[in-house]
Amino acid sequence: MELKGAHILLKMLQEEGVDTVFGYPGGAVIDIYDALMEAGDINHILVRHEQGAIHAADGYARASGKVGVCLVTSGPGATNTVTGIASAYMDSIPVVIFTGQVPTALIGNDAFQEVDIVGITRPCTKHNYLVKDVRQLARTIKEAFHIARSGRPGPVLVDLPKDVINATAQFKVPGEVRLKSYNPTYKPNIKQLNKVVDLIQKAKKPVIFSGGGVSLSHGHHELTELARKAQIPVTSSLMGLGGFPGTDSLWLGMLGMHGTFRANMAVSECDLLISAGVRFDDRVTGKVDEFAPHAKIVQIDIDPTSIQKNIPVHVPVVGDCKISLSQLNSLLDKEDLSGVEDQRKSWLDQIEQWKETTPLAYKQGDVIKPQYVIETLYDLTKGDAIIATEVGQNQMWAAQYYHLKEPGHFITSGGLGAMGFGLPAAIGAQAGAPGVLVVDIAGDGSIQMNIQELATAVQYKLPVKVVILNNGFLGMVRQWQELFYERRYSSTKFVHTPDFVKLAEAYGATGLRASKPEEVSAVLAEGIKCEGPVIMDFIVEPEESVYPMVPAGAPIKKMLLV
């Protein structure tokens, strides 16, 4: 069948099971948009800024487990996606980005709206392509999806010159992708797993440290099974939240800079640290030399570069988290674990004691405490909502006080920490998980970075609920200034902030506000009940800080407490 490039693209999207595309048109992709008019089975969501498109594709991927897709024009359309691509890359999220490009004959001429987006995104994509020949188009798209979703997932960009889109070629669905240089290792080495079994049996004070890799591989059931079977308490990175039930008695809470006292203490004292799907980010380890100083460290990861990158590891296991944990469970089943409860008692008692003496805490007074808003949201939703977050204190309080049940329910820009991520990601998540309550926990600063996407939410009837913890500050930076810069609040106080309630109304959404603690519950309940998108503006304590806090570069044991 002879087809135009634009139609080959759409055929391949259907072939890959894509039903939703987030995008924004322009000259270089006008022919693709023209072809889209007839592609009834592809739902195109017109965002209001290309950064919104890429974050939405990211949120969609996380909530649905499918590959997120984004389509933008050349030049400024392409550069507007770079922050979102970098965020997806840091968090290993499978997205495919199609960018328009000037015709091949003009490439390199500084043509109108030409940028070398392949060059720009080389260090922040898993791989990228410039398609120079329409006959390569179908195969390239097939490879792009394959690379994005397999192994350690990540964003893949495909740059499409306008003449390639308009040229025709014989179309046949390409066969299975085989790349001689790309073959992720899924199955772990059994010898290494046997060493882990041995370590588990000898350990007196073991801890499991789980990360985004567990969620990405859907290994949460296997993780839970392992923890319960061997009675090992679990902590996780920000990206790992939801991989283990936040209400389980073995749950320690998050680890690291704003981790719980008991998680940071447990890791500092443990004699065995079994890590799965983590990359030992500096926000987690604090001072590397004093991280888990008494522990034998096991690291399970599908990406060999993650292993031994930041900290020395005793037992490396290269493999998919789900498969590795499942095989580990089978090996443990052959062992006698009957005495394990007694064996762990003193360790679990110690942890319980840390929890009792130094829990997460705040005091609710006359002014609304941001933590109280999140706790109330948790109570009202029973932990069933998908939580997207912005970046800053709001993100950390969400991580601390919203106890998650499942993976894919905590959608946050973890590695990059990109303000403006939350609202578009929530919109994408809502498109990927219709019928589920999606809440964006936001700061008054971050929400203003992509507020325009409220129009997208209203237009496509994606009923996301935005909870603004309005502290009048770039709170997280203010907190650092308070603690480490003698309260010199340089450029962190907002002298003017829009009226978010009126803003919501201007966009055609609902706006609600709570200024007193006794209003919080009612406003949240009303907001959740509303049919469409809602902004809830909570006027919170301006100078509340997130605790515990490990100062940057300090050992995680050295926490500042409330």
Add this chain to the structure above:
Amino acid sequence: MTEKRHLLSILVDNEPGVLSRITGLFSGRGYNIESLSVAETVDPSISRITMVTKGSPMIIEQINKQLNKLINVIKVSDLTGTKYVQREMALIKVNARSEHRAEILRISDIFRGQVVDVGVEHFTVKVEGDTEKINAVLNLFKPFGIREIARTGGVALPRENK
């Protein structure tokens, strides 16, 4: 940890942009490249990059893994500590006043160099061999005054195919 020099032989897809993926990886992650040479292999769809880099064992391990992670990298071999042959070529433009000409030619002969260009006041000598040999020639030429050097960077192959 001690830094050591490593000789890597990297097979890559012979495609535009591949070299920039590799050099970008090195600059982005702060690894260093001491020398680099690239050319097609017997199979024209594959190029061989021969690279000398330096780092602690942990860094060299990362370099190896990070290179392997690039989709266009087919194979990375660390030749350090294995049996291999390595050659490098240098063109050396050395001052050659009449009273020094005989001496320069003698040194060049000892190292099996070849004079490839002669001027009133200079010779350009081509030398090839391993890095040490070229450094030795350079040292001996130094007293005459070296005007310019062009070095290729090493190329290498394992002695036996494993």
